[in-house]
Amino acid sequence: MIDNKDPLPQNSVSQDRISRRLRQLKKEGRMALMPFLMAGDPDLETSAAILLRLQEEGADVIELGIPYSDPLADGPVIQAAASRALACGTTPRLVLQMLKDLRGELFIPIVLFTYSNPLLNFGMERFCEEASKVGVAGLVVPDLPLEEAELLSPLAADYGLDLVLLVAPTTPKQRMIRISRKSRGFTYLVSVTGVTGERTVLEDRVQSLIKELKESSTSCVAVGFGISGPEQVRQVRAWGADGAIVGSALVKRISNAEYGCEADEAGVFCCELRKAAG
Amino acid sequence: MKSPIPSHPKDADLALSARPSANGRFGIYGGQYVPETLMPALEELEKAAEAAWKDKSFTDELQKLLHTYVGRATPLYEAKRLTSHYSRPEGGPRIWLKREDLNHTGAHKINNALGQALLAIRMGKKRIIAETGAGQHGVATATVCARFGLECVIYMGAEDMKRQALNVFRMKLLGAKVNPVTTGTSTLKDATSEAIRDWVTNVEDTHYILGSVAGPHPYPMLVRDFHAVIGEETRQQCKEYFGRLPDVLLACVGGGSNAMGLFHSFIQDTSVRMIGVEAAGDGVHTNRHAATITEGRVGVLHGAMSLLLQDSDGQVLEAHSISAGLDYPGVGPEHSYLREIGRAEYVAVTDQEALTALQLVSELEGIIPALETAHAFAWLQNLCPTLAPGTEVIINCSGRGDKDVNTVAEKLAQI
Numbered sequence: 001m002i003d004n005k006d007p008l009p010q011n012s013v014s015q016d017r018i019s020r021r022l023r024q025l026k027k028e029g030r031m032a033l034m035p036f037l038m039a040g041d042p043d044l045e046t047s048a049a050i051l052l053r054l055q056e057e058g059a060d061v062i063e064l065g066i067p068y069s070d071p072l073a074d075g076p077v078i079q080a081a082a083s084r085a086l087a088c089g090t091t092p093r094l095v096l097q098m099l100k101d102l103r104g105e106l107f108i109p110i111v112l113f114t115y116s117n118p119l120l121n122f123g124m125e126r127f128c129e130e131a132s133k134v135g136v137a138g139l140v141v142p143d144l145p146l147e148e149a150e151l152l153s154p155l156a157a158d159y160g161l162d163l164v165l166l167v168a169p170t171t172p173k174q175r176m177i178r179i180s181r182k183s184r185g186f187t188y189l190v191s192v193t194g195v196t197g198e199r200t201v202l203e204d205r206v207q208s209l210i211k212e213l214k215e216s217s218t219s220c221v222a223v224g225f226g227i228s229g230p231e232q233v234r235q236v237r238a239w240g241a242d243g244a245i246v247g248s249a250l251v252k253r254i255s256n257a258e259y260g261c262e263a264d265e266a267g268v269f270c271c272e273l274r275k276a277a278g
Numbered sequence: 279m280k281s282p283i284p285s286h287p288k289d290a291d292l293a294l295s296a297r298p299s300a301n302g303r304f305g306i307y308g309g310q311y312v313p314e315t316l317m318p319a320l321e322e323l324e325k326a327a328e329a330a331w332k333d334k335s336f337t338d339e340l341q342k343l344l345h346t347y348v349g350r351a352t353p354l355y356e357a358k359r360l361t362s363h364y365s366r367p368e369g370g371p372r373i374w375l376k377r378e379d380l381n382h383t384g385a386h387k388i389n390n391a392l393g394q395a396l397l398a399i400r401m402g403k404k405r406i407i408a409e410t411g412a413g414q415h416g417v418a419t420a421t422v423c424a425r426f427g428l429e430c431v432i433y434m435g436a437e438d439m440k441r442q443a444l445n446v447f448r449m450k451l452l453g454a455k456v457n458p459v460t461t462g463t464s465t466l467k468d469a470t471s472e473a474i475r476d477w478v479t480n481v482e483d484t485h486y487i488l489g490s491v492a493g494p495h496p497y498p499m500l501v502r503d504f505h506a507v508i509g510e511e512t513r514q515q516c517k518e519y520f521g522r523l524p525d526v527l528l529a530c531v532g533g534g535s536n537a538m539g540l541f542h543s544f545i546q547d548t549s550v551r552m553i554g555v556e557a558a559g560d561g562v563h564t565n566r567h568a569a570t571i572t573e574g575r576v577g578v579l580h581g582a583m584s585l586l587l588q589d590s591d592g593q594v595l596e597a598h599s600i601s602a603g604l605d606y607p608g609v610g611p612e613h614s615y616l617r618e619i620g621r622a623e624y625v626a627v628t629d630q631e632a633l634t635a636l637q638l639v640s641e642l643e644g645i646i647p648a649l650e651t652a653h654a655f656a657w658l659q660n661l662c663p664t665l666a667p668g669t670e671v672i673i674n675c676s677g678r679g680d681k682d683v684n685t686v687a688e689k690l691a692q693i
Contacts, residue, residue, distance in 0.1 A: 068592075068593065069462065069593040069594045070462070070467065070471050070579065070580075070594050072312070072313060072471055072474050072475065072478075072580070072581075073313040073475075073478065075475070079461060083461075083462075086593060091591045092591060092592075093591075115578075116311050116578040117577050117578045117579065117586070117588065117592045117594070118591060118592035118593070119592075120576070120577060120578060120583075120592065121575075121577065121588065121590075121591065121592025122591075122592065142313055143311045143312055143313060143578070143581070144311065145310060145311075145312065145313075145314050145317050146314075146317075147301065147309075147310060148309055148310060148311055165314075166313070166314045167314060168313070168314045168315035169315075170314075170315050170316075170317075170318050170319070170481060170482070171314060171315075171317070171318065172318060175317075175318075179314070190313075190314065190315060193315055193478070193479060193480075193481060193482065194315075194478055194479035195313075195475050195478055195479060
């Protein structure tokens with residue numbers, strides 16, 4: 001159980017942590033590196049070690065997946081990671097507990113990646129409250145488009161959490177503007193028409209999408225889905241993105257690592273990505 | 279705990295404009311819980327459907343094909359031996375079958391597949407994908423794709439491909455590609471997830487023919503509207519055969535498309551009782567069943583908020599039913615709504631009860647119903663003793679049982 005005695009964080013301090021970090025990096029001519037990992041893959045103890053190692057190797061924000069049985073937006077690599085995490089008993093509550101245990105050691109902003117149903121089942125407000133208590137900075141809900149976010153958006157704000165919204169290559173321009181104005185922390189630009197997973201090349205249209213987003217709102221832009229290594233991180237940096245999210249490529253390295261070496265593998269990869277992100 | 283069922287739903291709740299509301303909701307149910315990538319396609323589909331229904335050339339073509347290709351109107355058949363089986367000394371209800379099993383491809387599913395294929399052509403989409411459980415929707419989709427020369431990819435759980443080998447062969451014969459799905463439980467839920475992932479990836483040239491009244495808005499409305507012909511014909515036929523509205527409508531519910539098709543045109547006629555029969559598998563008090571409305575809690579699956587079989591952490595549970603078509607942990611949002619406002623009743627029968635009913639209907643009427651359909655028949659044994667003589671009962675005989683004979687033979691051998 002989460003200890004209820006923790007004081008609520010100062011909302012003014014808590015919210016905007018992500019965008020302030022992204023803007024600071026931009027000033028320094030660097031781009032935010034935002035690795036993704038699945039909590040509980042292969043177990044929560046290992047996830048905790050990986051989180052700390054990623055922080056040590058220069059990750060700016062970490063996107064932490066809460067495993068779900070039916071992840072519609074995910075490709076085979078992250079689906080398999082979620083299955084492994086569920087098989088070893090990972091629950092939303094245990095993920096929050098892990099973050100609570102890491103307070104004092106984990107300083108960089110954590111964004112929780114969760115589908116609608118576990119959130120709804122937990123109780124949206126209760127989830128926001130408890131996530132906020134353990135220091136979570138934001139939420140990404142991949143099956144919650146703009147219209148369905150109306151309920152969660154004010155709740156997240158009340159508890160000082162940034163609700164990050166996604167735009168896709170198929171999103172019409174006017175809609176893209178509405179989404180990026182409503183998004184908090186950053187706007188998550190899905191770089192491919194498709195599910196999560198590594199791609200060998202980034203579509204050229206990502207460049208113009210970044211440009212359009214930057215011109216139409218003040219929101220920071222982080223690019224995700226299909227970024228598989230340093231080369232693509234360099235690419236989106238050159239295109240003007242404020243952040244790059246690397247998911248499947250890291251998750252694959254973690255799952256391929258020998259037991260006990262996951263954090264080392266993740267650290268080596270993160271270090272390569274860091275150089276590319278500046 | 280479920281909220282108590284109100285006994286008198288309000289007219290406003292029954293109005294067509296509330297089912298769904300402008301934002302795609304049936305009360306709290308429905309909505310569009312999908313990746314952003316699909317949102318423009320859902321809007322395009324909603325607009326295309328709205329325009330199509332207003333376009334006489336579309337409705338004329340649909341009507342013509344429903345008649346000449348599907349074989350509509352389907353008969354409303356008076357099941358006299360079944361009626362007398364349930365008759366008491368003072369009489370009993372009269373049982374009628376709406377013979378959707380006589381449609382081309384052997385089930386109601388083709389009403390929707392045909393309609394959506396015509397829509398896809400209007401939208402200029404050349405590639406069609408669909409999910410299937412029992413294989414009936416897959417066969418119907420493969421059939422219309424063959425008819426119109428559209429590329430067709432069907433997602434089917436590997437487990438279901440084993441149970442429904444005959445339908446897999448039919449789809450292949452019709453030129454469709456059948457992709458086995460081995461993730462999760464390898465059944466309809468996972469096939470649907472995989473079809474949605476394909477759509478997210480190929481949305482620009484692909485139309486997804488969703489096969490039930492489930493999924494994100496506008497699908498629950500769209501699929502219902504293409505099946506509404508079932509209820510519209512039934513209404514006419516009742517008038518013709520006994521000069522009034524029926525008293526009770528009975529249909530099986532997995533996702534709920536055949537039930538919605540029958541119920542839809544009677545919803546505002548509150549004298550008509552509507553009963554949906556779910557699959558209780560080994561029993562609703564075991565953990566092997568698919569009785570979503572009976573046992574589920576509010577959740578989100580495959581793009582819609584509805585009742586859902588889920589564990590205490592919100593992970594979707596594996597459903598179980600002898601019938602692949604009912605083996606689904608979710609249910610169409612309009613059914614959750616009809617239950618909540620007290621307009622429809624939902625009950626559940628076990629695998630064993632469905633098997634017994636299948637044998638009974640085969641022997642008494644010379645009609646082998648699908649295992650899905652057999653669930654609706656199975657409720658008669660509970661229902662009939664409670665009905666006054668002369669009560670007119672309509673069962674949606676949603677599909678024929680040829681595809682199930684192997685499953686049935688195996689089960690009967692075990693008994």
